Amino acid sequence: MMEVNSKVAEKTYYPVLPLRGLFIFPTMVLHIDIGRERSIDALNTAMKREEKLFISAQRDLGVEHPSQEDIYPVGILAHIKQVVKLPNGTMRVLVEGLQRAIWDEYKVTNKMDEVTVSAYIEPKKADQEDQALMRTLLHNFEKYTKASKQVSEETYRSVADIEEPGRLADMIAAALPLKISGKQEILEIMDVKERMETLIVQLYNEQEILNLEKKINNRVKNAMERTQKEFYLREQMKAIQTELGDKEGKTGEVAELKRRIQEAGLPETTKKNVLKELDRYEKLPTQAPESGVIRNYIEWIVSIPWSKSTEDQLDIKRSEEILDRDHDGLETVKERVLEYLAVRQLTKSLRGPILCLAGPPGVGKTSLAKSIAESLGRKFVRISLGGVRDESEIRGHRRTYVGSMPGRIIQGMKKAGTINPLILLDEIDKMSNDFRGDPAAAMLEVLDPEQNNSFSDHYIEETYDLSNVLFIATANDLSTIPGPLRDRMEIISIAGYTEIEKLSIAKNHLLPKQLKEHGLKKTQLLVKDDALIDVLRYYTREAGVRSLERVLANICRKAALQIVSGDKKRVTVSAKNLEDMIGKRKFRYGQAESENQVGVATGLAYTTVGGDTLQIEVSLSAGSGKLQLTGKLGDVMKESAQTALSYVRSKANDFGIDPTFHENKDIHIHVPEGAVPKDGPSAGITIVTALVSALSKRPILREVGMTGEVTLRGRVLPIGGLKEKTLSAHRAGLTTIICPKDNERDIEDIPESVREVLTFHFVSDAEEVLQLALEEAK
Structure with a gap:
């Protein structure tokens, strides 16, 4: 039986040292690195007393400051045998386990934990039952040592001579x-016999686990050998099939391809050629490089539609409703689509027209094409x-190239x-060319109604009929499209939207879309018309509606934040609180200039993003007649300035100007x-007006905008x-437009709502311009 030390009259407290990741048994010697502050204090206290510690394992290794329950x-x-202080501030201590112990009292101080303990003494001598258990235990440990790689034979020899059970x-x-x-x-089992029996069972379980591991490893090894054997046999089969032409190995695959x-x-001609290719594929061995090329080619041929079509929805009213539902304005495009449907209904067969929607970004060219596809009931592909910049992107690659494939069409x-x-065909004006060819030239065949019924792709090598396809191209700048390609398309210009059209688009399309995307209901956010008008005038200045949509998204985000924060349940946006919500105004609406000025004329320009207004300023200084031009002007605009001067x-003399001004004045435009x-000839009359104004000191009327080559x-x-x-003049708040006489025919293209608020003057001579644009001489 176990003997228990009798406690002394005066209680002895031992400092507590919790162990993380380490374990110690009696008679064992162990090195421990101590870094925790309370553990270092416990070690220092033990050194001052009897050099003894109570060491216990920590239940959870993640606890940094263990308590009594941990x-x-x-x-x-x-017993502390040696203490070494390391450079990093930690302590390395060598301890020797003396006895098992269990605490009686647990005391927590500011610096450390202390306990009183009951220590247990192991019996030194072994009776006959102990000896039998020791032999069994050693025998099982020896078997485990031989079977396991985790315990060395030296370990077995070191314990074999121990006589205390x-x-x-x-x-x-x-x-x-x-x-x-x-x-x-194991440590908590005080009875030695029970402890040895437990270990015998543990060793037996470990041996069983080792045996199972060996069986699993053998099974995996056999499976790998079988897999390697199968791989070898398959390779032999491939070699045999190669010698036989691999005909039998492709029978099922060839039959499926033939059916497709x-x-x-x-x-008929195409089918005959493809069946020839299939016959070649059947005879080629699988390993032949050409086999995969032919297989991909046949797959492409049978994947392309050759006869399957959809029936056009020729209901004019339905198509008109869809186009009006999705887009406000754009009457010219809608009219052209309805004309196509009407002719199609009468003739039952009509080649698809090739339209080019040209206009600045954000006016709805791409979304309009989607609506046209829906109104016709056709599949839409962008x-x-x-x-x-590579011709093969349109026509495809030759089959002889590695990784070849058909073109985008x-x-x-x-x-x-x-x-x-x-x-x-989106952004057709942004194609470029290099040494690999000109893709715009390759598009000529695609977009020519007289040729695209026999389009030839380099990969397919068979003529393909594109005449039933309705092609719609989009472009921002027609000047970058080559002339022959532009000639093959029907150009429909989309100039931009008037303020009334933008207001309708914002109310009917953009705002409901943004409300949905931001998770808002119509009852939670109300944007009044006066706020929308202010957004159009003071926060956006564009031909399209992309910036308008971004501003509406900003309003929705601000409203969502107020609603989620609990500040408001319903947000109303009006012209009064718009600036508080989305910030200060970005643009000035109204007159281009606040007052009539000398030497400052307002011109009208046309850019890739729509129309715009520009100021042309003329300054005079004493000099010798030099002309200086600044503002990053192109060659054409510089020549217009020279012509105007x-x-x-x-x-x-006719303008009341000193004829010798060029001898003593330097002119800066x-x-x-x-x-x-900036480039283009249409600033000619604007430069003339600014020059005459500066030289004659006559101010230019601020509400006048002008355009025309001189x-x-x-x-x-x-x-x-x-x-x-x-439209740009209207956005800028101008009221009078001066333009060339020959452009009078173009006035019908301008929306009626804009024509009603603008006064047009069509002129044929620069003197007429000056009479209209300059203040009367005093």
């Missing part, structure tokens, strides 16, 4: 790869051409799955926003983009 009650009373059990328990909780379980070819509805047809989809010099490139004789020549320029 350590096991049964531990080891240990308790010490033998502890040393074997320390050598086994048990978890901390398993070792603690028969069902694809191919033209092909982005921005940045394409054929890929689009495969995606559509029908022979009569609507294909949108020559005209003014020739008419100096500047167009603000110097970082923006000649040396003062003739005003026609310009392009009158609609876009007029």
Whole structure:
């Protein structure tokens, strides 16, 4: 039986040292690195007393500052043999386990934990039953040592000569790869016989686990050998099939491909050629490089639609309702689509027209194409051409190239799955060219109604009929599209929206869309019309509606924040609180200039993003007649300035200007926003007006905007983009427009709502311009 030390009259408190990740048994010597502050204090206190500690394992290794509940009650009373202070501030201590112990009282102080303990003495001698258990335990440990790689034979030899049964059990328990909780379980068994029996069972379980591991490893090894054997046999089979032409190995696959070819509805010539390719594929061995090329080619041929089509929805009223539902304005485009439907209904067969929607960004070109596809009941496919500079992107690659594939047109047809989809050629003006070819030239065949019924793709190598496809292209700048390609398309210009149209678009389309995207209900956010008008006038200045949509999204975000924060349940946005909600105004609405000025004329320009207004300023200084031009002007605009100056010099007397001004005056012509490139001849009359104003000191009327090319004789020549320029003038708040006489025919393109608020003057001579634009001479 176990003997228990009798407690002395005066209680002895031992400092507590919790162990993380380490374990110690009686008679064991262990190095411990101590870094926790309370543990270092416990060590220092023990050194001052009897050099003894109570060491116990920590239940949870993640606890940094363990309390009484975090350590096991049964531990080891240990003796400190050596202490070394390390450079990093930690202490390395060598301890020797003396006896098992269990605490009686647990005391927590500011610096450390202390306990009184009851220590247990192991019996030194072994009776006959103990000896039998020791032999069994050693025998099982020897078998485990031989079977396991985790315990060395030296470990077995070191414990084989131990005669004390308790010490033998502890040393074997320390050598086994048990978890901390398993070792603690052994430590808490005070009865030596029970401890040895428990270890015998543990060793038996470990041996069974080792045997199972061996069986699993053998099974995996056999499976790998079988897999390798199968791989070897398959390789042999492939070699045999190669010698036989691999005909039998492809029978099922070839039969399936032949069935798909028969069902694809191919033209007879194409079907004959594809069946020849299939016959070649059948005879080629699988390993032949050409085998995969032919296989991919046949797959592409049977995947492209050759005869499957959708029936056009020729209901004019339904189509008109869809177009009006999705888009406000854009009457010219809608009218053209309805004309196509009407002719299609009468003739039952009409080649698809090739339309090009040209206009600034954000006016709805792409979304309009989607609506047209829906109104016709056709499949919609979008092909982005921005940045394409390789001809093979359109025509495909030759099959001889590695990784070859058809061009984007054929890929689009495969995606559509029908022979009569609507294909949108997006950003056709942004194609470029390099040494690999000109993709714009390759598009000539695609977009030529007389040729695209026999389109040839380099990969397919068979003529393909594109005449049933409705092609719609989009472009921002027609000037970058090559002439022959532009000639093959029907150009429909979308100049931009008037303020009334933008207001309707915001109310009917953009605001409901943003409410949905931001999770708001109509009852939670109300944006009044006066707020929308202010957004149009003071926060956006564009031809399209993208900036408008971004501002509406900003309003929705601000409203969502107020509602989620609990500030408001319903947000109302009006002209009064708009600035508080989304910030200060970005643009000035009203007159382009607040007052009539000398030498500052307002011109109308046409850019890739729509119409715009620009100021042309003229400054005079003493000099010798030098002309300076600034504002990042292009060559054409510089020549217009030279022409304007020559005209003014020739008419100096008529304009009441000193004829010798060029001898003693330097002239500086500047167009603000110097970082923006500007070019074109239509600023001619604007420069003339600014020059005459500066030289004669007569102010220019602030409400007047003008555009027109001027000649040396003062003739005003026609310009392009009158609609876009007029809309920009309307946005800027101008009320009078001066433009060339020959552009009078273009006034019908301008929306009636804009024409009603603007006064147009059509002129043929620069003198008429000056009479209209300059204040009367005093």
